[in-house]
Amino acid sequence: MNKFSEKTIKRETIFEGKIIDLSVHDVELPNGEMSKREIVNHPGAVAVIAVTDKDEVILVEQFRKPLEKTIAEIPAGKLEKGENPLQCAKRELEEETGLVAGKWTKLTSFYTSPGFANEIIYIYLAEQLSDGQLNLDEDEFVECFKATLEEAEKLIEKEIIHDAKTIYAIQYLNLLKYRCKK
Template identity: 50%
Template sequence: MKPISYSNPKLDEVTVSTKPVFEGNIISLQIDTVKLPDGGTASREIVRHPGAVAVLAIHDDKIILVDQYRQAMGRCELEIPAGKLEKGEDPLEAAKRELQEETGYTCQQIRLLHSFYTSPGFADELIHLYVAEGLESGEAVPDEDEFLELYELTLQEALEAVKSGRISDAKTIMAVYAWKLQQLTGEFRI
């Protein structure tokens, strides 16, 4: 499910100008001058991101996670397999690719659970969260600059990891709670 486009004439801001500030390999930064609903103007710092995918994968009643160092956080983080979309890449294919690259697992079925923005106050990154089922193990082939350790946690262990802060990123917390909801209702949903 892709987020809907919604407009409210009483709140909408109109872009007057855009000033590019930085163009990196993954993100770009721009400063927009916007006209406010009351006629005034303001500056908005915007991070542009190509979008990403994340995969909630359960195997033998355990969630598949990867542990990796996150420079922005200054520490390691347990996360569901995830990665950015390549230009023009179909999110479904990217989800399959990331699952296999980071964990070695392939899946018989995969479906979109939900799409969500990570930080809409300053970034346009849209993550597509998939559920993968019918997993088969294989050989992981992470990117050249990715160093990962595979973890498989029970639901209780994953909930404890959230509680302790070992899992602290939004996509993984959302996945853990979607799994918990599935255990209660019999279906994956958000």
């Protein structure tokens, strides 16, 4: 056990849902004291920054109930049980945008909120786009549009793009493009 580890003594599942589960852990702290941790368990997700041959990013506009507003995001979705992140990325891109990609690159991954959730998001770059089959979930209502990186940055400033995964992916892509120019 490293010097910051917490040992789970007891775990109780409070809620099991379609997207998340919630559990409460009784933990022993590094100093020997006891505490409780409320943890959101999530199977993980993917996000796809799809770039056209004109250097435009494909964005999906949709209403987000927890926010009570519509925002623009890169295509994304939850991993199914046992699903490989790349396969999930390919599935989500086609389902949400009707596009398929000829070239895939894993860019990075990150934890969304490590203070209370174990969700990890894998970000993929999709290039060489062509038409596929749009196949939205029955409760999914989206509209796709394209934006240059400069336009996407303006959408971030206006809080139209207002989620961490999309902002992170756009900034990551900007960083890659900056490095390539050097």
